[in-house]
Amino acid sequence: MGSLREKVALITGASSGIGAGTATHFASLGCYLALCGRNKENLEKTGKQCEANGLPKDKILLIQGDLSKEEDCKAAVEKTIKYFGRLDSLINNAGIALIGSIETTSLEQFDAIMNINVRSMFHITMLAIRPKCQTSIVKKRENKKIASPHHFCYENPVTTCDMRLQNCDLRPACLSNCDLRLPGALA
Ligand SMILES: NC(=O)c1ccc[n+]([C@@H]2O[C@H](COP(=O)([O-])OP(=O)(O)OC[C@H]3O[C@@H](n4cnc5c(N)ncnc54)[C@H](OP(=O)(O)O)[C@@H]3O)[C@@H](O)[C@H]2O)c1
Helix, strand or coil: CCCCCCCEEEEECCCCHHHHHHHHHHHHCCCEEEEEECCHHHHHHHHHHHHHCCCCHHHEEEEECCCCCHHHHHHHHHHHHHHHCCCCEEEECCCCCCCECCCCCCHHHHHHHHHHHHHHHHHHHHHHHCCCCCCEEEEEEECCCCCCCCEHHHHHHHHHHHHHHHHCCCHHHCCCEEEEEECCCCC
């Protein structure tokens, strides 16, 4: 990805866990940040941690929103570009995990996970690559090759994300497509 200093990154799911950790690390590298999540209090906490890591307050934009809603995806990208005038990196981190096999997972749970982990990721990526032609896309990814039957609803969407991004050849859109590999369960 090169140096992140003075680049603009939009991090989804920045209000906790991996997204918050990514935000505070990027802050220490001098990257300007648009941070998105539903929980305002947690988002503010991440913002403060980024400030503590040396990023000036005016280089941190907090965007409260539910990315399973189309209008909130649009707002996240539009607000970022309006505030910073550009968008260099999109970190597609927002998501939910559900434990359950095909016998125990309801269709409602399946729809909820597909909506945030796949559809919204596809939508926000689509929106982000249009206004600027140099956005790097970072997607979360599993190292596992075979989906666990106990995470049926969670791991199948992850595989779908991979297939979808591989199938829509992003290179013509001038993207440097960058993988963030996660070594399986972290928490
Ligand atoms: N931890 C692991 O072992 C692991 C392994 C592989 C992959 N992952 C994936 O990596 C990502 C982060 O995991 P994590 O452990 O850091 O989980 P986490 O602490 O639960 O963080 C998930 C983040 O996604 C946000 N989010 C969820 N639904 C959203 C929605 N509808 N709109 C906007 N934001 C939403 C949450 O924010 P709000 O609640 O504020 O909305 C939160 O900031 C997830 O997508 C997860 O599936 C995790």
